[in-house]
Amino acid sequence: MTKAELQLVRSLADKRGRTETGLFVAEGAKLVGELRASHLRVRKIFALEGLFEGPEVECVTPRDMERLSLLKTASNSLALVEIPRYRFDAAGAGRRLTLALDQVQNPGNLGTIIRLADWFGIGDVVCSPDSADCFNPKVVQATMGAILRVRLHYTELDALLADAAARRTPLYGTFLEGENLYDAELTEGGIVVMGNEGRGVSERVARHIDHRLFIPPYPADRHGSESLNVAMATGIVCAEFRRRAARR
Secondary structure, eight states, X not given: OOHHHHHHHHHTTSHHHHHHHTEEEEESHHHHHHHHTSSSXXXXXXXXXXXXOSTTEEEEOHHHHHHHOOSSSXXXXXXXXXXXXXXXXXXXXXXXXXXXXXXXXXXXXXXXXXXXXXXXXXXXXXXXXXXXXXXXXXXXXXXXXXXXXXXXXXXXXXXXXHHHHHTTXXXXXXXXXXXXXXTXXXXXXXXXXXXXXXXXXXXXHHTTOOEEEEOOOSSTTOXXXXXXXXXXXXXXXXXXXXXXXXXX
């Protein structure tokens, strides 16, 4: 392992480094193994002896892995992977379920939401430009491999939702003043918007949403927490959409 390689890996902890190089970091034998079998291109693998073989693999010592790793506890392998670019099929959004994230800024929340999308068979997650970077090392690890199967897009949600509304794509969002999720009519396809951890869905985005949903507490008149964590709320909403779809 050269000094230049160490500097490259270290630079990928920051979004600027990832943008300039077009690379992101993934760590751990399970995730690296899944990456090698996926459609993503693995540029380089650093691994302890005996884990992987191939021209892109460089065996390193445990001491080197400690220097390379971007995690609190060093892993046994680390891959440099080319960042994928996907085209979002706006015309097909009305036929399938899509998640849109409006300023979701916590990496752990974003990683969990990507994992939820994978679990519920949601192929596309669209993020506002000011959301967390999905190729942040913390996000990549939190997805537990789901980032290999879910297509991530970054774009201005205002324009995307305006276009979707013109196409008569159902647009949903979660609001404290919305209709009870379990009573509302839910379509099989459409775009579901989840908002910022503290502020919810922004006004600029909310003006396009024609189906406002509320996740009720139990019992309905209980006065407890003011709101749910955005990742928890996403899981509840996705589960209800899929439950309805399974009953059709």
